[in-house]
Amino acid sequence: MNAVPFRRIGFDIARDVLGKPDILLLDVRDPASFERGHIARAENASPINLGRFLTETPKEKPVLIYCYHGNSSQAYAKAFSESGFGEVYSLDGGYEGWATANARAAAAAPRLSETLKAFLIAQGFPPDDVNAVGKNQMTPLMQAAHLGPAALVAELLAAGARVDAMNSDGSQPLWLACVGDDPEIVALVIKAGADLEHKNVNGSTALMYAASASKAKALMALLEAGADLTYENDGFSALDMAGSRECLDLLRAAQRRLKAAS
Template identity: 40%
Template sequence: MTQTASPSPVTSRSDRRISADDAADLYLRHRDGILPALAVFDVRDPARYGTSRIPGADHLTESGFMGVARRLPKTTPVLVYCYHGNASQTYAQMFADFRFAEVYSVDGGYEVFAAALAKLEASRSGAPRHSVAPSPALTEFLAHHGFDADDLDATREHGLTPLMRASLEGRADIVEELLAHGVSIARRNMDGNNALWLACVSSNAQVVRQLVAAGIDVDNRNDMGATCLMYTASAGKADMVALLLECGADPSIPNFDDARAVDLAATLACLKLLRHTAR
């Protein structure tokens, strides 16, 4: 049975807050090499930090902030957590004041963050592996793209898994076999997109239906807050917009600029499909 452990909706980042589930997703994507950079800071007291912390997190105090802010590249995404998500917002604003482009305060604090991380790690480590040999077509596909034939969820460039690459190329045959092997549909690439987004890029309706039938998150929001429906509307892909709506995509979801799919419609055809959702 294919796993469908999808991240919960991302907290609006206009106030520099992020849900614990999405923070865990960012953290694991960085740990797996999908996101090239991420600085994680624990702003609790030294005793608590010394007892338990997120692996790789650095302890940060108000007195040590200036040194960190001066040496850390401004392009490095910053993730801050505290006890309950209050003090971390203050530190996140301090980083933002120093013109760090991406700064996130984890809602709920350390305990909630740690629990979300453990849950997401468990869902990934528990993913079933293929028990039968891949077909010649899948073997050739994996070799051509340099994927690990022994780990069908392993990523390559830009954080693409074999399922994402097959979706991008519109390879319904490969998608079908990968899903049969039990690959994870919850994986997201370096931009926070899942395989459905890549299927929409290829405009392959069959692959979209395969992924939806497997339980993929139709309303996954990427690191910019965009859903597949927003992308297809902004790209003028009316057929894909219609298909996603048929598959249950929610047109009322806003991105981080508070724009919905109807606001992003690039063609009259897309606008007509979405006009019933207009404010």
């Protein structure tokens, strides 16, 4: 079987790739450079331990590799491609370009309030990175969407926090906003461009979660935004999953409106 060629990508595409919950991120610089600074979740690879990554990593797992400037990473990416990996990327510009681009973006970004900085530190994130990734691949926006208040969520969104980031369950910030059941926060995340129909690793949407968990306020905000009532996961719709009479009534009313409009 022919090897699938690896892709050389820039920083914008790399940020999307890094949002994949099962990404293997390899830093192929020397250990001292790695210790001084590296992209979150990266593992240090070298010719010495490369064989372990090649043999122990599932072939369907996406792999992103970076070096100093984007040259050496291509050789490593080629090795993964030739070993049967189907989704392999080499970062053009390497860590040096990545760090420079992030520094410029940080300089251009709105200044973070002391309240937000304190929140980031309390949640285990760097005080200046609104798109940092923590335990279970949770981001600051996910935490704030869950915990509130709405003003904190609004500031994160204004500072460039991503609404399409995914945690280890494949859930995006909109899902966490539904957990918090604050309709103002749900509306803020939706307005920022959240995908209403995004499905987590189990194939469920935020609407299904809100219905099954009896998050009536979040459910109403999702319905008002036009979330799909008809989607089914294993033969069950959000209506079938309603966990409370209030949620059931909201879903039935929305279904009646949908039928009347068709």
